[in-house]
Amino acid sequence: PKMIMNTTLxxxxxxEPKKRRIKEIKFIIFHYTGxxxxxxxxxxxTSAKSKVSSHxxxxxxxxxxxxxxxxxxxxxxxxxxxxxxxxxxKNSIGIEISNPGHGIKYKKFNKKQVRSILRLTKxxxxxxxxxxxxxxxxxxxxxxxxxxxxxKFPWEYLSKRNIGIWHDLNKKKLLxxxxxxxxxxxxxxxxxxxxxxxxxxxxxxxxxxxxxLTNSFQRRFRQExxxxxxxxxxxxxxxxxxxxxx
Numbered sequence: 001p002k003m004i005m006n007t008t009l010x011x012x013x014x015x016e017p018k019k020r021r022i023k024e025i026k027f028i029i030f031h032y033t034g035x036x037x038x039x040x041x042x043x044x045x046t047s048a049k050s051k052v053s054s055h056x057x058x059x060x061x062x063x064x065x066x067x068x069x070x071x072x073x074x075x076x077x078x079x080x081x082x083x084x085x086x087x088x089x090k091n092s093i094g095i096e097i098s099n100p101g102h103g104i105k106y107k108k109f110n111k112k113q114v115r116s117i118l119r120l121t122k123x124x125x126x127x128x129x130x131x132x133x134x135x136x137x138x139x140x141x142x143x144x145x146x147x148x149x150x151x152k153f154p155w156e157y158l159s160k161r162n163i164g165i166w167h168d169l170n171k172k173k174l175l176x177x178x179x180x181x182x183x184x185x186x187x188x189x190x191x192x193x194x195x196x197x198x199x200x201x202x203x204x205x206x207x208x209x210x211x212x213l214t215n216s217f218q219r220r221f222r223q224e225x226x227x228x229x230x231x232x233x234x235x236x237x238x239x240x241x242x243x244x245x246x
Contacts, residue, residue, distance in 0.1 A: 005123045007056070007066040012046040014053035016073035020090065025070065025128040027085075027092035028121060029077055031138045032148040034101030041098060051075060054094035056120060062112025064120055067096075070128075080141035082134070083198040083245075088141050093124055101148060108152050117154075121163050133198070133245045135164040143200050143216035144209065151223040167221065167240040178225065180232035187230045190214075193238035197245045 031054065033041035038060055044050045045057065045067055054076040057065040068074040076094030077087075085091060097113055100106065109117070124130060137153060138146040159166035182190070194213055195201050203209040211228040218226040221237050 003123065003127050005064070005120065007064040010042065010046060010057075010065050010067060012053040012067040012074070013048055014045070014051060014075050015068045016090075018073075019071045020073060022071070022128065024091055025093060026130065027082070027088055027134040027136060027141075028124055028130055029088060029092045029094050029136055029138055029141060030117075030149045030153065031076060031094060031096045032099035032101050032150060032153075033096055034099070034103060034148060036100050036104050038098045041096070045096060054096040056093070056095045058095065058097045058113050058116045058120070060098045060110065060113070062110075062116045064116050070124075077138060077141055079145065080138075081200065081202050082136060082141050086202070093128075095120065097149060099149070102150060106150060106152060109149075109154065114154055114157070117158070118161060118163065121158070122161075125163070132159075132162065132165050136198075137220060139216050139219055140199065144203055144212050147215075147219060151219045151226055155220060155223070165241065165244050167237050167244075169237065169240055174233050174236065177232035177236055179229075182230055182232060182235060186232075186235055190230045190235045190238050193235075193242050196242045197238070 035041040042057060045053050053068050053074045055068045055070055055074050057067055070093060073089050074094050075089060077089050077092060080088040082088060097109060099109060137149045139148060155164055156166050158164050191210060194217055199213055199216065214230050215226055215228045222234060
């Protein structure tokens with residue numbers, strides 16, 4: 001039987017005209033809209049002027065819209081990389097979720113949205129055999145440019161339902177290591193772990209970029225405290241994740 005997902009169609013004209021092969025689809029990338037009004041976000045993703053689009057849009061009420069069919073490349077990730085891949089658009093499906101974002105009034109993704117994220121993502125994973133390690137946020141693949149879907153995105157909750165990766169460490173024990181200062185060697189090991197996981201090898205290695213990478217990692221895997229400072233908690237989490245992202 002053909003796998004079909006019931007969505008509202010609202011096609012965007014922003015996509016590559018050439019169809020891709022099913023096996024080229026390897027990633028799912030989550031974004032938030034970062035706009036106050038949902039209707040403005042939808043208009044932007046479907047207007048020729050904006051040059052941006054995504055495959056799916058999850059509204060505040062949980063309704064799922066299809067903007068670009070899966071087999072066409074949408075314009076959602078821009079300059080991006082993960083592990084050995086770069087320009088992630090050509091290998092990914094982009095999902096935009098309505099949320100005003102950090103600049104306006106960043107809020108929790110609501111229950112209806114989270115339910116739709118689950119339903120849609122499970123469907124896509126099954127249809128395209130997408131690996132957990134390739135289910136990411138925009139800030140994972142473009143850490144120097146993006147901070148969405150942000151620290152309120154329910155990565156841990158989703159990972160318990162086989163969507164994306166999370167560590168399997170004891171939270172109480174981890175908390176004891178928070179803000180524990182590290183020496184240069186350990187900091188270096190943390191950065192090497194980030195490269196192994198898939199983060200920004202292409203970024204020039206300088207103080208500014210190391211802070212950017214640390215922030216991006218924290219926003220995804222240590223969501224209660226995003227301060228760009230590498231502490232022992234971050235190092236331990238990164239060690240735990242390296243094997244999972246192989």
